Amino acid sequence: MAESVRALPDDIQKLIEVREWDMRTHPGIKRFRELRAKSLPSIAMDEELVYEAIIPGQEKLSAEIQRRYRKKNGR
Numbered sequence: 001m002a003e004s005v006r007a008l009p010d011d012i013q014k015l016i017e018v019r020e021w022d023m024r025t026h027p028g029i030k031r032f033r034e035l036r037a038k039s040l041p042s043i044a045m046d047e048e049l050v051y052e053a054i055i056p057g058q059e060k061l062s063a064e065i066q067r068r069y070r071k072k073n074g075r
Helices: 002-006 026-034 058-073
Strands: 042-045 048-052
Touching (some): 002 058, 042 058
Antiparallel strands (some): 042 048
C-alpha cells in the first residue's frame, strides 16, 4: 500500500504528508487500533480509515486526495 502512495504523481505528492506505521511495533499496533482497522493493507486520510483490505488504483487514490484537499482548503 505504501508503494501505491509513493508512486503517485508529483502534483499529488505535494498535497499530502505520508506517515507509515510498522505493524511489528507497539506504535504501529496502537495506530491500527486507533483507526479501528480490521485488516491490512489500510489507508487513512484526515484521521479517517478510507481504504481497508484493498489497494485502490492510482486514479481513484489521486481523486480522493484531491477531493479532500479541495474540501479542506475551500477550493
